[in-house]
Amino acid sequence: MKIKYHLEKKEKNTNARLGKIETNHGTFETPMFMPVGTQATVKTLSPEEVKDCSSGIILANTYHLWLRPGEDIVNKAGGLHKFMNYDGPILTDSGGFQVFSLAKPKDITEEGVHFKNQYNGDKLLLTPEKSIEIQNKLDSDIAMSFDECVGFPHTREYVEESVERTLRWAKRGKDVFNNENQSLFGIVQGAEFEDLRKHCCEELIKMDFDGYSIGGTAVGEPKDMQYKQVEYSCKYLPDDKVRYLMGVGDPIDIIENVIRGVDIFDCVSPTRLARHGHFYTMDGKMNVKNAKYKEDFTSLEKECDCYTCKHYTKAYIHHLIKCEETLGQRLLSIHNIRYLIRLTEELRKAIKNDNILEYRYNFIKRYYKKEIKDKK
Amino acid sequence: MKIKYHLEKKEKNTNARLGKIETNHGTFETPMFMPVGTQATVKTLSPEEVKDCSSGIILANTYHLWLRPGEDIVNKAGGLHKFMNYDGPILTDSGGFQVFSLAKPKDITEEGVHFKNQYNGDKLLLTPEKSIEIQNKLDSDIAMSFDECVGFPHTREYVEESVERTLRWAKRGKDVFNNENQSLFGIVQGAEFEDLRKHCCEELIKMDFDGYSIGGTAVGEPKDMQYKQVEYSCKYLPDDKVRYLMGVGDPIDIIENVIRGVDIFDCVSPTRLARHGHFYTMDGKMNVKNAKYKEDFTSLEKECDCYTCKHYTKAYIHHLIKCEETLGQRLLSIHNIRYLIRLTEELRKAIKNDNILEYRYNFIKRYYKKEIKDKK
Numbered sequence: 001m002k003i004k005y006h007l008e009k010k011e012k013n014t015n016a017r018l019g020k021i022e023t024n025h026g027t028f029e030t031p032m033f034m035p036v037g038t039q040a041t042v043k044t045l046s047p048e049e050v051k052d053c054s055s056g057i058i059l060a061n062t063y064h065l066w067l068r069p070g071e072d073i074v075n076k077a078g079g080l081h082k083f084m085n086y087d088g089p090i091l092t093d094s095g096g097f098q099v100f101s102l103a104k105p106k107d108i109t110e111e112g113v114h115f116k117n118q119y120n121g122d123k124l125l126l127t128p129e130k131s132i133e134i135q136n137k138l139d140s141d142i143a144m145s146f147d148e149c150v151g152f153p154h155t156r157e158y159v160e161e162s163v164e165r166t167l168r169w170a171k172r173g174k175d176v177f178n179n180e181n182q183s184l185f186g187i188v189q190g191a192e193f194e195d196l197r198k199h200c201c202e203e204l205i206k207m208d209f210d211g212y213s214i215g216g217t218a219v220g221e222p223k224d225m226q227y228k229q230v231e232y233s234c235k236y237l238p239d240d241k242v243r244y245l246m247g248v249g250d251p252i253d254i255i256e257n258v259i260r261g262v263d264i265f266d267c268v269s270p271t272r273l274a275r276h277g278h279f280y281t282m283d284g285k286m287n288v289k290n291a292k293y294k295e296d297f298t299s300l301e302k303e304c305d306c307y308t309c310k311h312y313t314k315a316y317i318h319h320l321i322k323c324e325e326t327l328g329q330r331l332l333s334i335h336n337i338r339y340l341i342r343l344t345e346e347l348r349k350a351i352k353n354d355n356i357l358e359y360r361y362n363f364i365k366r367y368y369k370k371e372i373k374d375k376k
Numbered sequence: 377m378k379i380k381y382h383l384e385k386k387e388k389n390t391n392a393r394l395g396k397i398e399t400n401h402g403t404f405e406t407p408m409f410m411p412v413g414t415q416a417t418v419k420t421l422s423p424e425e426v427k428d429c430s431s432g433i434i435l436a437n438t439y440h441l442w443l444r445p446g447e448d449i450v451n452k453a454g455g456l457h458k459f460m461n462y463d464g465p466i467l468t469d470s471g472g473f474q475v476f477s478l479a480k481p482k483d484i485t486e487e488g489v490h491f492k493n494q495y496n497g498d499k500l501l502l503t504p505e506k507s508i509e510i511q512n513k514l515d516s517d518i519a520m521s522f523d524e525c526v527g528f529p530h531t532r533e534y535v536e537e538s539v540e541r542t543l544r545w546a547k548r549g550k551d552v553f554n555n556e557n558q559s560l561f562g563i564v565q566g567a568e569f570e571d572l573r574k575h576c577c578e579e580l581i582k583m584d585f586d587g588y589s590i591g592g593t594a595v596g597e598p599k600d601m602q603y604k605q606v607e608y609s610c611k612y613l614p615d616d617k618v619r620y621l622m623g624v625g626d627p628i629d630i631i632e633n634v635i636r637g638v639d640i641f642d643c644v645s646p647t648r649l650a651r652h653g654h655f656y657t658m659d660g661k662m663n664v665k666n667a668k669y670k671e672d673f674t675s676l677e678k679e680c681d682c683y684t685c686k687h688y689t690k691a692y693i694h695h696l697i698k699c700e701e702t703l704g705q706r707l708l709s710i711h712n713i714r715y716l717i718r719l720t721e722e723l724r725k726a727i728k729n730d731n732i733l734e735y736r737y738n739f740i741k742r743y744y745k746k747e748i749k750d751k752k
Contacts (some may be wrong), residue, residue, distance in 0.1 A: 039695070039699045040695065041696060043701065043702070045701065045703070068699055069698075073695075077689065077692070078673075083691070137558060209429055242497060265559070267600060294449065297452070297454075312461055313453065313459075313462045315459070316459055319415070319445040320415075320417060322445075325419065326419070326705070327417045327421070329422065376444065
């Protein structure tokens with residue numbers, strides 16, 4: 001079965017949407033934040049811990065799993081769900097972002113991207129067909145088309161060329177796609193140029209994908225530009241298909257982009273920040289290594305309902321992180337993932353109540369400790 | 377309340393004992409293996425995971441907790457149980473072994489041991505009184521007397537001197553001990569000299585400790601010598617008090633020393649080995665990094681009932697350890713701890729059935745894949 005997106009409600013004052021996605025591995029509500037399990041494990045966490053955060057879906061990286069352990073081993077294990085003991089929905093990316101951000105030197109041709117294996121130096125070629133073949137074998141619930149993720153800054157000329165290539169690659173991937181239990185998303189590129197985003201959306205929609213991703217964000221662009229990119233994409237995407245904004249997970253960015261019509265998000269930040277001692281609170285991002293927490297026998301956040309906040313103090317986590325004990329990273333990862341998912345739960349509530357702008361106003365006031373001009 | 381040791385049964389053919397220890401944080405059966413939570417955390421595991429291995433009691437290190445976060449912070453948190461969210465029995469060592477093995481340069485005087493803080497170079501002095509004061513504040517269920525752990529090799533002359541010092545230190549510690557909810561153990565030293573072990577036991581028994589530890593083992597001595605040291609200690613210890621063999625956790629050593637009358641054991645090996653990819657099986661110790669496990673979709677050990685063996689394959693754990701994902705270390709730590717505790721469960725059963733020598737015979741045959749001469 002392909003995934004089904006049900007649009008349940010539109011927020012009165014914005015483009016925010018409340019929805020539900022049915023998959024072969026369960027149904028979840030949107031907006032939703034997706035924890036990242038790069039190498040078939042959400043760093044430091046067990047599948048049960050990920051689920052206890054009320055995660056609806058997780059992401060795994062095609063690029064990493066292609067190189068280690070290899071898609072054939074995952075396939076022989078019975079697919080990604082069985083391999084990693086996770087029976088909830090899983091989305092795989094195309095490998096495109098990683099090839100562009102991690103693998104150097106690279107050479108982009110019409111055929112695909114040539115680059116060196118970061119572990120053994122072997123010459124590799126990732127093509128749209130290969131990306132789909134790998135993902136078909138990984139057997140995730142949702143696969144991504146192979147796209148070119150254009151960095152920032154860039155020229156309009158280059159983006160024009162690149163969008164056309166991304167469209168040709170999307171078509172090539174769709175033509176070889178062969179897994180009836182997997183859904184395939186098209187990826188909208190076009191940087192900050194509305195006409196290019198519009199063109200890309202229109203061409204992808206003609207190919208009739210099961211959902212649409214918004215790419216070219218989280219590459220170093222200013223926030224205002226990111227929000228514009230999302231606006232220029234959502235505006236031209238159909239109501240009845242899910243919209244996934246790739247690589248974005250900053251709390252305020254989740255809020256701003258939900259307001260612009262995004263349904264799902266992913267980002268490594270909650271687990272990466274955890275490894276450096278950072279934790280989110282409604283009053284801003286803190287670092288548990290701060291000396292003031294040495295004798296702070298309260299939880300990370302009073303209103304949080306996560307496992308960590310139920311059972312552990314800042315003093316203990318401060319000690320663990322200082323001593324480089326992995327339980328510390330794990331406790332912070334649980335809290336940070338739960339924080340972002342709790343944020344999406346609150347956004348869902350705000351959409352139901354048609355007060356998402358008020359929610360944003362109050363969030364910013366508290367998170368950044370600053371007044372903002374108005375509630376719009 | 378002080379701990380209570382109940383001797384339930386002696387095995388017919390050996391000195392092996394079946395017992396039960398009551399503490400303020402629960403009762404557990406002996407023989408028992410104790411996982412080590414050096415820095416107030418059993419490396420990579422949550423308290424729930426430690427308990428799920430059927431652990432009866434865990435150990436925490438006084439030396440490490442003294443240096444980080446400091447006993448006063450643990451005390452302010454409400455003691456070690458609250459600090460680390462572990463409501464089962466906890467034993468603390470005296471810091472003696474760590475001062476001798478980790479802290480260099482050191483200077484042993486009658487007063488105590490002078491050494492440098494490994495983290496900041498500060499000059500420190502650990503005395504029998506200080507060790508007890510720290511442990512009283514940590515508020516573990518069972519505390520250890522501060523002893524001198526003599527290394528291997530050594531001269532009889534030095535061991536003679538050292539045993540007398542250890543006895544004077546035991547007395548000094550007992551005199552300042554001040555925590556009515558904590559029990560205090562004396563430590564038997566004397567290396568491989570039966571008369572010195574006997575003398576040490578007799579003098580400690582006069583001081584009337586709540587239990588007795590056997591020290592001077594796991595310092596590089598040959599196995600035969602270790603077993604002799606244990607024999608020469610257990611022989612002179614009272615039946616109605618618990619016997620704890622410090623730092624020993626090799627499966628065959630657990631079996632041999634249970635046969636000689638030991639009740640509890642601790643060792644960092646199950647978690648340390650896990651971090652390097654090793655796992656125990658009844659057929660010997662294996663390394664999951666071995667290429668043959670790359671496509672092995674079976675559990676670590678068929679007959680194991682641990683969380684890891686219930687849900688994960690060698691192929692997946694191979695992948696995790698190769699990719700340095702901490703979930704891999706965690707899954708192997710769970711298995712290894714459960715393995716050693718399962719071993720003590722089987723030994724308890726063998727004591728009940730009076731067939732521990734047969735158990736040893738079969739264990740050795742399978743674990744080392746070699747025939748042994750006879751069943752005695």
